[in-house]
Amino acid sequence: MPFNVPTLRQLNADGWADVEASLDEVLPKFGVEKALNSSVSSAIRDLYDYQTLIVRQIIPTTESEDQTIVDIARTEGVIRKLASGAVGPVSFTGTSPIPVDTVMTYQDGRSYRVTSSASPDGGTVIVQVQAEDVGSETNLDAGEELTLSSTVPGVSPIGLSGGLSGGAAIEPISQLLERLLFRKRNPPMGGAEHDYVAWCREVDGVSRAWAIGAYQGGSTMGYAFVFDEREDIFPTVTDKQAMTDYIYRHQDPATGVFVGRPAGIEAINIDLTAKTTDLAIHLTPDTDDNRMAVLTNLQSYWATLSPGSTLVLAKVRTAIGEIDGVDNYALDLNADVTSATEELHVLGEVVWAIP
Known part of the structure; x- marks a missing residue:
């Protein structure tokens, strides 16, 4: 059976009743006994809170402390992914190799350092670089220009990115918990x-x-x-x-x-392509808070979909209608949306009015 933690008010009342029963008299509302009872009741409540905290750390859940999840995941062989910088190839026009540790910059100031350089081939030098910072912002699309910070004889100062990727922020605790539970199951x-x-x-x-x-x-x-x-x-x-x-x-x-x-x-x-679904929604009442809550619910539902799955209309409606602040709504989607094995459902543009 479930165990209900008593409130401080309940502990105070129970303690006061015990004190009066033990002394076999009705005590005044203000006195030493009242102060002692309040102090002991508060201490007991602290113990209950500490026990509740311990319970939440025994089995990792969304209520556990972040460090608890990190530590338990480590013991299960699931290591939290640290922040990383983007890596990838950059090509230059030239007839000589580019020294390792040569720095190049993007137009917004992002810098990348050469980790290896191939021999020139047909007037082109391809180097592997790594971002000097970390995070997803260090990723760079193919074809973007990078400029050498110092001149390299026989090499053009402007190079073209071959697509730099792998940059990411430190893994969110929520994703680490997902991977931990997946490993256990x-x-x-x-x-x-x-x-x-x-x-x-x-x-x-x-x-x-x-x-x-x-x-x-x-x-x-x-x-x-x-x-x-x-x-x-x-x-x-x-x-x-x-x-x-x-x-x-x-x-x-x-x-x-x-x-x-x-x-x-x-x-x-599997080369996935996007199966994009745009939505037009009219909320009643149409407030910023309701829009944000609905959008969060929709994004959460879309994140559960896998390649080849079906976008279920009823679940889209549930994601909108379960928001407490929404009294009514209109939605332009009127049927389930299927996808092929190589397609992944992506939430497109959400317009907050019915055309």
Whole structure:
């Protein structure tokens, strides 16, 4: 049966009744006995609060302390992903290699440092760079210009990004908790479908991932992943190559033991495309708070959808109608929306009026 923690008022009342019963007399409202009872009741309430805190730390939940989740996750082999900077190739026109540690900058001041340089080939020099800062803002689209901070003889000072990615902020506690619970419910099996999901989500910035067994026939495994922190959530060419290498063979973040896809299995990246659904909604009353609450609910529902799933109209309506401040609403969506295996539902533009 559930145990209800008494309130301070209840503890005071029960304690006062015990004191009067023990002394066998009705005590005045103000006196030493009243002060002692209040002090003891407050101390007992503190003990109840401390016990409640302990209970919330035993099993990791959204009510647990952040450090508790981090510590328990570590013991289960789920290591919190730290902030990282973007990496990737940059190409320059030139006839000589670019020294390692050469710095280049983007137009907004972001700086990147050369980690390796290939030999010139056909008048082009390709270098691998890493951002000097961390976070998703260090990612850079392909074709963006980078300028060398110092002159390199025989090399043009302007280079073109080949797509720099991998930059991400420190993993949110909510995502770490999701990965911890996923690990507890799906122990490592050396190459099962859920292992590919776990491996994908170990990579910096990856927030959601999926795996499909026998994706293209026997001995094949399809996998897909997205970066919800980015404006464009779908992986770049650099992201896909990095994930291919990671799934093939990598060190387990907790043990350092090399793990990866089993021999004889072909792992295939599923090139996802967006299945975008725009919505027109009219709320009654139409307030900023209601709009924000509805948008948060809609985003939360969309985040539960996987490739090939169906966007259920009833659940969209529930996401809107369950907001306490919304008395009524009108919605232009009037049917479920299906998607193909390679399509992922994406919430498009939300217009707060019915056309």
